[in-house]
Amino acid sequence: MTNARVAVVGYGTIGSRLADGVALQGDMELVGVADVAPSLPLRALYESGADYPLYAVDAAKTGVFDDVGIPVAGTLDDLLAQVDVVLDATPGGIGAQMKELYRSHGVKAIFQGGEKDDIADVFFHGYANYEKGIGAEFLKLTSCNTTGLIRAVDALDRSVGVEKVAITIIRRVADPGDTHRGLVDVLQVEKVPNHQCVDLMKIMPHVHATGLLVHTPVTHGHIINMVATPKKSLNVKAVVDLFKEHPRIQVVKIADGFDSNAAFFQYRRHLGAKRADQYEIGVWEECIGLSGRDVMFAIYIPQEAVTIPETIDGVRACLPMQTDRLEAVALTNRYLGMRG
Numbered sequence: 001m002t003n004a005r006v007a008v009v010g011y012g013t014i015g016s017r018l019a020d021g022v023a024l025q026g027d028m029e030l031v032g033v034a035d036v037a038p039s040l041p042l043r044a045l046y047e048s049g050a051d052y053p054l055y056a057v058d059a060a061k062t063g064v065f066d067d068v069g070i071p072v073a074g075t076l077d078d079l080l081a082q083v084d085v086v087l088d089a090t091p092g093g094i095g096a097q098m099k100e101l102y103r104s105h106g107v108k109a110i111f112q113g114g115e116k117d118d119i120a121d122v123f124f125h126g127y128a129n130y131e132k133g134i135g136a137e138f139l140k141l142t143s144c145n146t147t148g149l150i151r152a153v154d155a156l157d158r159s160v161g162v163e164k165v166a167i168t169i170i171r172r173v174a175d176p177g178d179t180h181r182g183l184v185d186v187l188q189v190e191k192v193p194n195h196q197c198v199d200l201m202k203i204m205p206h207v208h209a210t211g212l213l214v215h216t217p218v219t220h221g222h223i224i225n226m227v228a229t230p231k232k233s234l235n236v237k238a239v240v241d242l243f244k245e246h247p248r249i250q251v252v253k254i255a256d257g258f259d260s261n262a263a264f265f266q267y268r269r270h271l272g273a274k275r276a277d278q279y280e281i282g283v284w285e286e287c288i289g290l291s292g293r294d295v296m297f298a299i300y301i302p303q304e305a306v307t308i309p310e311t312i313d314g315v316r317a318c319l320p321m322q323t324d325r326l327e328a329v330a331l332t333n334r335y336l337g338m339r340g
């Protein structure tokens, strides 16, 4: 097939990263991005000279972009007329309002984790249930924590089978710059089970999952502590090797200086990664341990970029560009510059 034509609607934290991710795919074309307002990411996009054409969602309000010198290529309708699939990255609940518009243009859509599950035909994860997304009209991606959680559990599950998992999520309470969430100093708990475990069971119903969640006043990433019960015994080295083989998991050592969430962020900055973005989840080698047969480990979730690869897998599935899961995820990985 010819290159998939893709639009990103909502150019915020996730949308800006999705746009970059799509632009890197050798078999996809980013036709344009759409937003309602000149957000900071949009202002930075045009100040940096990038050339993602911007389409205004509200045709009557293009003036808000004109006022700050951001050129407008047309309206959202114009954009939708040119694409095969929309990556909706608007705030939770807005996607549900946009869905009929996407349908009326005959374009497929992939929604992010803030939408309700019933917005889509398939609740999607590139590694765990790629086949279910093949040819689907509407997909919904798992949230950032759930994306990373399922990556790790799926890796164990495909190797030896997993009976159950119990997790504790230490959740960053806001993204950098989210001052509207307050300047706080609390650890707020949620009741068991957290939605990430419920979501995992929707995608991997054969694994029992439960867990609690603690909101913490940090912005650079979540940490999920997990106790997983494999169907066959594994030693620590086997778990390390299994995670090292996964292209979307980065295994690091505390001994090398990776002693925190911030270490991952700092390392990406030193590498010169755009915005210090990281697609891979992190696993600390020295934090993998056994309790009887159960495997305990902690994963780092870089919330702003972790869902980008699985969303792009969604484009491959729904159009469909590939019907083989491993072929699809490998292409996404290669174009995003991850290990094959």
Ligand code: NAD
Pocket: 009, 010, 011, 012, 013, 014, 015, 034, 035, 036, 037, 039, 057, 089, 090, 091, 092, 094, 112, 113, 114, 115, 143, 144, 175, 303, 304, 307
């Ligand atoms: P955001 O607030 O950073 O960005 C949303 C963008 O959408 C803004 O630029 C806003 O101007 C624009 N917008 C608002 N209404 C619109 C409309 N009607 N049409 C087009 N654009 C519109 O939000 P975000 O954090 O990127 O979240 C987007 C989605 O991704 C949500 O479903 C969220 O739950 C999910 N998500 C967020 C994170 C994260 O860490 N921020 C991680 C995973 C998933």
